[in-house]
Amino acid sequence: MDNMCEDRAMAAFSGDARHRVAVLARDRVLSFELSIVHRIFGQARSAAGAALYEVVTCAPEPGDVRTDADFTLAVAHGPEALAEAETVVVPASADDFEPRNEPLDPSLAAALARIRPGTRIASICSGSFVLAAAGLLAGRRATAHWRSSARFRERFPDVAFDPDVLYTDDDGVLTSAGGASGIDLCLHMIRTDHGAAVANEVARGSVVPPHREGGQAQYVKRPMPDPRTSSTGRARRWALENLHRPVTLQELAAQESTSTRTFTRRFRDEIGTSPGRWLTQQRIERARTLLERTDLPIDEIAVTAGFGTAGSMRLHLKDELGVSPSAYRATFRGP
Template identity: 80%
Template sequence: MVVFAGDGRHRVAVLARDGVLLFELSIVHRLFGQARTPDGDALYTVVTCALVPGDVRTDADFTITVEHGPEALAEADTVLVPGSAADHEPRAGYLDPALAAALAGLRPRTRIAAICTGSFVLAAAGLLTGRRAATHWRSSAAARERFPDVDFDLGVLYAEDGGVLTSAGAAAGIDLCLHMIRSDHGAAVANEVARGTVVPPHREGGQAQYLDRPLPDPRISSTGRAREWALANLHRPVALREMAAQESTSTRTFTRRFREEIGTSPGRWLVQQRVQRARALLERTDLPIDEVAVSAGFGTAGSMRLHLQAELGVSPSAYRSTFRGRERASR
């Protein structure tokens, strides 16, 4: 059976296992399916596959019919494994021989990703051994017990290590998919997909902010005013005391509240916002690198280069060459 058409698009295969979580399955189609060039051409082809084509039980009160078999995995450029209700069963750490064979048949350069407890599959297949990974915080204890050779990080929404990507809870699958689209085609395309889905293009902090814990005192103000002020002043140095002053509180109290609300430190958050600003300017404008650095608040091209290298693994000029050039070519 021909699974993918020869259209030159990036091929994404989503594996629907018995008990597949419908939300996680659908967001892959929704997000990658919306990614388009400025001329409206689709950038991805997405298909759903199963180990055995036919009816597949879901976590809802109905089944879905899947036409494609494991051959889709062998042809894909990206393979995504959503979570399943079966991942919470006692034998979830064991890999079905048919699934093991299907994963073993992936091409060497295939990008592999899992949403939520789909990470259990990748871990059982040995794809996460010695790597940093994410999974739902409620499943973290079971994950660490079953797979002690995997570095499960409870503090992130998604993780990427050695070409293998994993996300935390179901909604973090949205963050993961946007991250992959952003890596493939730049922030402008990912932002447009996020806008069409009515979700933030980049969520702040990690999943620590979603842990079950006592609610903060409702009389305590949020850090929203400070963040709004910081974004309006991102082009210049922003001091912690200035952000705290927007909320009329001490720097110590502000930092604690910021971590509680956003899941990261004010300094780390500022760097993330500056990187996002720099990416947008590199993609959408012809501003010299020095001016981009100033507009994004890095001050100098050297400082921006260090931060982009740390966050994205590329220099500003290399990023612009990849994504600004790609945007022009698609017009």
């Protein structure tokens, strides 16, 4: 490896405490997915306005890397950047969609071998084929674009493949579905590192939803509600305004003047999950925000977020985040 290239990569990651993210660009990399990582992590700021991440693009060999578009990337960093990273992200390549079962290119395999143990590793879309081929997904839960489901299952039977989710997180090895779900995945990592408030600010700056949970369906039948039929937007707005109290399915359906059965079907079509699961998700997000940004007692936050009791909120946060409300506050409470 060229010592000058290695020096440049080391310099890019030196001199500050920012979390180091390396994006691995392969031949015919999807330019949209590559840019997601820079755009989302690049916007994350501390309360004092300091950048929280340093993002570097690297390749198995430094130099020009073709994209799926009509331009080429001049990538200065080689695989040495992977050895210095705390998070490695592998976007898709147009080559991934060709039906072939060849082993990893030796230079790519050698690059991945430089990743340190304990490094967080993530893929976007068909980048999960690379992680699986490298043996990084064996026995783990993973996903990819729904159109690649059959091919992935056939090629990697040792992976617990789930075709119906936006992203997965299996103990620091993460995968996402189509390109846009890479945004959700990056926001999830920021939320894990720095809490909901930081992730929500990044989402707001990018004009995207602050949180689509990983278990949400990949394929939403009606991404844009048909203007000729009733949507569920009025009901969702009403629910958020009344999150502090019990909200029933009957009340939600009444906001749209429809039956509970019709409302539930339309809700799943438009949002990709059930009304009950969506409500729980909103309550958790409300609780996270209050834990991070206020000194309210745990009992009061539980009531405000609609959980009713601190015990109920504790169970939901433990199930969703793996920590208690007090532990979450201790980790992410701002100054």
